[in-house]
Amino acid sequence: MKMDTNKYRDLFVSETRxxxxxxxxxxxxxxxxxxxxALLDEIFRSLHTIKGMAGSIGQDQIAELAHKAEDLLDKLRKRQLKLAQPQVDAIFESIDYLESAVAELAAGRDPQQGLKQRGAELAKKIEALVAAPQSAKAETSSNVYGGNDFSRINPLKTADSFVYKIRVLLEADAALKSARAFLILHTLEQFGKIAYTVPERRDLEAERFDRGFSVLFVTNLHSEKEIKSRIASGEIEDIEIEEVVEETEEQAVERRTVSAFTQLAQERPREVKVSTARLxxxxxxxxxxxVxxxxxxxxxxxxxxxxxQDSVDQVALITSELQHQVLASRLVAMSEIFxxxxxxxxxxxKVLSKDIDFKLEGRELxxxxxxxxxxxEPLVHLLRNAVDHGMETIAQRKALGKRKIGSVTLSVQKVKDQALIVVEDDGRGIDPEKIKKKALEKGWVTPEQASKLSQKQVFDFLARPGFSTAEKVTEVSGRGVGLDVVKSRIEGMGGSFSIESTAGKGSRFLLNVPLSLAIIRTLLVSSKDQVYALPMSQVMETFELKPExxxxxxxxxxxVYRSQAIPVxxxxxxxxLESEAGTLAGPTVVLERQDSYAAYIIDRIVGQQEIVVKPLSRFxxxxxxxxxxxxSREGQPMLIVDVNNLET
Structure with a gap:
């Protein structure tokens, strides 16, 4: 009977990612x-899980490649191979292939022929790495040698027999490995029968194995703990014992399908996956x-x-709690992309032959x-930009007396109800004069205007469409979006983007973004008989301004506000809404704009309200x-002011 595995596909995509x-x-x-x-074990376990899940939904090529990569990790775990760059690159390529294949499945398609060909070539590449000279007679997995071969086991069984698969790993520096293997086999034969070993027994006796071997063992003793205690001795690093049973083909299909997901369900019994569309x-x-x-x-x-009023207050309390819980369900840790x-x-x-020490801070926010x-996407561009344009080559850093290894840091911290994200490097920094020269060439400023520009105004040119000071386009910098698109996207979500830099010392790219776009607390103000919403996170103070x-x-x-002059x-x-300045007096609100303040005179303050943010119409x-x-509470539409882009 063919099993319907479509229902497992979405779970496979989610868990594999x-x-x-x-x-x-x-x-x-x-x-x-x-x-x-510990790292080798972690990688091995992940590959093993992916292999099992892929096989259970009929994605044989994904399972096969994961299996090949798993074999390579098994050799590394058992120290039959030494980790080298070709092996690391091959595993990274495997991850890239798996990501592409999973993306196809997520889109409702099976991997296309070109991707399948790439997977097949990668599998052969890994096979060649696994077949290293130092392990001509290596141990193979149960899937390869036929594991539970009951045609060889059944003749040894009785009604009271149990069958065990025993894996033994000797210590790396064990002396006389063949003698140690002989003693283990001899001990087992005292209370049971050996169906077969892998490698074969003659290879064990001739010491034609590295340090691991497996035994299929038939005994009347039904205690894995007792078996382990009887064969345990010196120079053994690890012993794994599992009972094996004969199963029908239908049972095998069911086991492979269900068991691949059982561990995941046990690991997170309190979590249920919900689609983003439902949220x-x-x-x-x-x-x-x-509303x-x-x-x-x-x-x-x-x-x-x-x-x-009492009933409405109770409904309001319940609604607020429901609102809080739904908002919380949409929150995910920054680590998901970090x-x-x-x-x-x-x-x-690696492409640019640079040595980078990369740090992540605040991934739990x-x-x-x-x-x-x-x-x-904006963060990917900023990081590539930091490595490519921001960081000097190793030779250049040495000549400047800097550490050979450059530093790039991506950090995030909560500031009020916003997240401040910073991409920072200790590279060459940005030369303001070079930017001014380019701006003059493009006719954006006159020489007189250029001489009066602040550093912030100069750096703002970097985020203009078409601006670039790069002398050549590299494989890294030639991809993705520019700083103008980064700025546009950040501002499009109600955030702000700015640049700080010191020539010769490094640069900082600062992104202020809201933690949530769904519901925000606002101050409602009236101007020219129209109500506008100002985000409370940017409202610093309100007062009555006098003309003097x-x-x-x-x-x-x-x-003068907090000992500094701010525009009003x-x-x-x-x-x-009007062109004349008029009399500057009356109710005033001071707003925080990125790294500065500005004051705005309004007609009146309407009050505070939590509002549901809706996208703007196409107009x-x-x-x-x-x-x-x-x-608004009255059921009237109102606009939310983007304080960072408000004219001063």
Whole structure:
């Protein structure tokens, strides 16, 4: 009977992607610590799990390649091979192939012929690495030698017999390995019968094996612990014993299908996987509920009916808790994308023959999954940019008296309800004069204007479309998006992007992004009879501005705030609702914009409200003054001001 395995495909894709992230991380660590047994075991286990799951859903080529890579890791674990760069590269290539194959499955397709050919070639490459000269007669796995071959076992069995597979690994420096193997076999024969060994017995006696061998053993003793105690002795590193039973073909199919996922279910019994689409739908429904909660609260206050107000308050409390739980369910740790970046830096450094020490900080911080997905490509570009353009070659660093190994750090920390992400390197830095020269060549500024530019204004040119100071395009820098697209995407999610650099010492690229785009707390203000929403995370202070407190500095109106002069104007003028400055007095709100402050005079403060962020219509999509829209308590539409792009 053919088993329907389609229902397991999505689970396979999800679980395999997690294993591939772990594989990349462990393999990068193994490059720095060759021979680390814990890392070798971790990689081996992940490959073994992928092999089993792929086989259970009929993806034989994926299973075969994972099996070949598993064989290579088994040799490394048993010290039958020494870790070298060709083996590391082959495993990385295997991971790349598996990622491509899983992407095809995720899209509802089986791997295409070109990908299958690539997998077959990679399998042969790994086979050649496994067949190393120092292990001409190596141990093979049970899948290869026929494992549970009951045609050879059954004649030795009785009604009371049990069959065990015993794997023995001798210590690396064991003396007289053949004698040690003989003693183990001789001990087993005292209380049972040996069906066969791998390698064969004559090879064990002639010491034609490395240090591991397997025994298929028939005995009336039903105790793995007792068997192990009887054969345990000096110079043995490890003994594994498992009972084997004969099974029908149908049972074998069922076992392979179910067992591959059983361990995963046992490891995370408290977790259930939910599709992103369902979470999005649930978030939208909760968002609508929040809007009606605010409307109900207003109606209850107007009714002046105590029982109704109490009931509405209880509904509001339950809605708030539901909102909190749904928002929390959408949060994922930064490690979901951060753990992919060491591989990005490693590959870029290898192509450019640079030595990079890459550090990750804050990978445990959680943010909304949708924002995390939008951050992936911009961060990949910034990291490649740091390795390619930012970092000097080894020879250049030596000549400058710097450490041969360059440093690139990706860090994230929570600041209010935003995440501050920084990509930092200790490379060559950015030369402001070089940027000014390029800006002059493009006609963006005049010589007089260029001489008055601040460093921040100069660095802002780097994020303009078409700007580049690179003398040549490399394989690394010639791919992906530019800094202009990075800036545009960060601002598109209500964030900000800035650059700091010191020539000769290094650069910092700073990204401020919200932790969630779904529901935010805002200050509602009125200007020209229209209500606007300002994110509370950027509201510093509100007060009544008097005309005598307004000054004119270098032709611009300003006020003194926290011992510094900050620009001030009417919000209506900043939103281009009017052109005249008018009298600068009245209710004022001070807003934080990236690394500066600005004050805006409004008509009145309406109040605070949690709002559900809605995308802008196609007519306002490219207007950078607003980051989204929302519905007020009164059921009226209002715009959310993008403070970072608000005119000063």
């Amino acid at each position: 997690e294993h591939l992230v772990s594989l990349n991380r462990a393999l990068l660590a193994l490059e720095k610590n060759p021979g680390d047994p 999005d739908k649930l978030m939208n429904l909760v968002g609508e509920l929040v 009606w909660r605010e409307r109900l609260k207003q109606l209850a206050q107007m009714s002046q009916n105590a029982p109704i 753990d992919r970046f060491p591989r990005v830096v490693r590959d870029a450094a 959680e943010m909304d999954r949708s924002i995390l997905q939008m951050l992936a 407190n307004v000054k004119t500095l270098q032709g611009k109106t300003a006020i 104007q009417k919000l209506s003028r900043a939103l281009k 306002l999509k490219y207007n950078k003054t607003f980051s989204g829209a929302a519905i």
